[in-house]
Amino acid sequence: MSPAETALPGTAWFPATQRHGDRAGQPPEDGGLRLICLPFAGGTASAYRGWQEALGGTADVVALQLPGRGMRLREEPYTSAAPLVADMATALVEHGLSDHYALFGHSMGALLAYELACELRERGMAEPRHLFVSGSRAPHLHGDRADHALSDAELRDFVRGLGGLDVAGTVGTAYFERRLPVLRADLRVCDTYRWRPRPPLSCPMTAFSAAGDPIAPVPQMEAWRAYTGSSFLRRHHPGGHFFLNEEPQRTRLLRDVRDELSRPGAGRHTAPLPAMT
Numbered sequence: 001m002s003p004a005e006t007a008l009p010g011t012a013w014f015p016a017t018q019r020h021g022d023r024a025g026q027p028p029e030d031g032g033l034r035l036i037c038l039p040f041a042g043g044t045a046s047a048y049r050g051w052q053e054a055l056g057g058t059a060d061v062v063a064l065q066l067p068g069r070g071m072r073l074r075e076e077p078y079t080s081a082a083p084l085v086a087d088m089a090t091a092l093v094e095h096g097l098s099d100h101y102a103l104f105g106h107s108m109g110a111l112l113a114y115e116l117a118c119e120l121r122e123r124g125m126a127e128p129r130h131l132f133v134s135g136s137r138a139p140h141l142h143g144d145r146a147d148h149a150l151s152d153a154e155l156r157d158f159v160r161g162l163g164g165l166d167v168a169g170t171v172g173t174a175y176f177e178r179r180l181p182v183l184r185a186d187l188r189v190c191d192t193y194r195w196r197p198r199p200p201l202s203c204p205m206t207a208f209s210a211a212g213d214p215i216a217p218v219p220q221m222e223a224w225r226a227y228t229g230s231s232f233l234r235r236h237h238p239g240g241h242f243f244l245n246e247e248p249q250r251t252r253l254l255r256d257v258r259d260e261l262s263r264p265g266a267g268r269h270t271a272p273l274p275a276m277t
Contacts, residue, residue, distance in 0.1 A: 012072050013091040015045055015065045033129055033261060034101045035059035036092070038109030038116070040135070040242075041186035042159075042179055044069045047106075047245075054254040058261045062097065064088065068182035077185035081193045085115040089123065092116075102130040102261060106244055107216070108190050110136035114227065117201055127203045130260055131228070134208035134253075135216045135241055138223035139195040148187035152180065159183075162215070162241040200229040206260055207234045208253060210243040233260070 035055065037048045045063035052061040066084070068077030078084035092098045098120055105113030110133035117128050150158060205228040209221035218236065225232045235256050243249040 012067075012075075013064055013088065014062055014095065014097075015071060033059045034062050034097060035257070035261070036097065036101050036103050036113075036128075037061060037063045038103070038105035038112045039064065039066060040107035040109050041190060042183035043106075043109070046070070051254065054251075055258055055261070058258050059102065066186075068185060077182045079185045079188045079192075081112065081115060081189050084189065085112060085119050088112070088116055089119040089125075092120070093123070093125065098125045100126075101128055102132070103128045104132040104134070104257065105136070106134040107136050107241070108186055110134055111139060111142065111190065111193060114139055114201075117203070118198055121201070127201055129203060131201065131203055131205045132208070132257060132260075133205065133221075133224055134244060135210065135213055137216050137220035138227065139193070141220050141223060142190065142193045142195065145191050148184045148191050152177070155180070155183070163239075163246075200227055202229050204228065204231045204260070205233075206256070207232070208244075208256070209234060209236050210239050210241065210249075211236065212238070212240040213243070215241060 035051075037045075037051065039045065039047050045065040048061060048063040051063075055061060065072055066077065067075035078087075089098070092101075103113040103117060105111070113131060113133060117131055121127050147155070147158060205224060207221050207224045209216060209218050218234075222234060225234075235253075237243050237249045237252060239246050239249045244253050
């Protein structure tokens with residue numbers, strides 16, 4: 001039986017926990033982790049639909065919904081990383097989700113997941129038990145693109161080239177145009193991001209690269225290794241930038257995530273560190 005989607009009370013950030021009976025502020029009843037998932041540019045929480053069925057018994061999947069999409073369609077999307085990360089961190093803390101958790105992010109979501117882990121650490125909170133980054137160059141390599149400034153036609157071609165639109169063009173122009181404002185805002189978040197030096201995280205990290213990804217090639221994914229003082233593993237998959245939406249790559253990716261979260265010690269508590277100065 002498929003888990004029921006149950007809204008967390010009082011917030012639009014977490015539209016559904018994908019697990020019946022999940023309780024904000026408390027660890028999952030089976031003692032597992034919460035896997036908090038952050039979307040790619042222009043993406044929604046629905047990108048992680050079905051992950052709970054694949055990871056059940058290992059993690060409770062909590063997908064973040066950013067403003068400007070889904071039930072938050074009328075809200076203005078963020079256009080810079082710092083306020084977005086600060087507000088996400090506050091939402092996690094206020095709803096008891098800043099402990100006993102892991103983070104997964106793809107593309108823009110990987111960058112946000114890293115910044116979110118740093119922000120929580122700087123607030124004296126626990127680091128994630130594991131950080132999964134996918135389809136994104138390491139943070140210090142950002143700052144050389146201006147994709148948000150492309151014309152509508154150029155942006156459509158850019159997204160299609162990454163595999164974000166069907167090659168046959170059956171995704172209608174009207175649909176794409178409705179998504180343009182939030183896509184441009186998200187791309188601005190990435191284009192204007194500038195990394196600031198901080199000590200490496202102390203949590204294990206897994207980086208997922210794809211053979212045909214033109215914006216996150218292997219050397220730039222491997223550069224994530226410097227961002228953790230713990231174990232680092234890079235998994236390489238066939239496919240393009242959106243390999244996580246393709247089969248059989250999606251199944252392999254979820255198996256990799258499940259394996260890492262099932263390792264002995266993955267559920268141990270990571271003590272909060274002193275606030276960084």
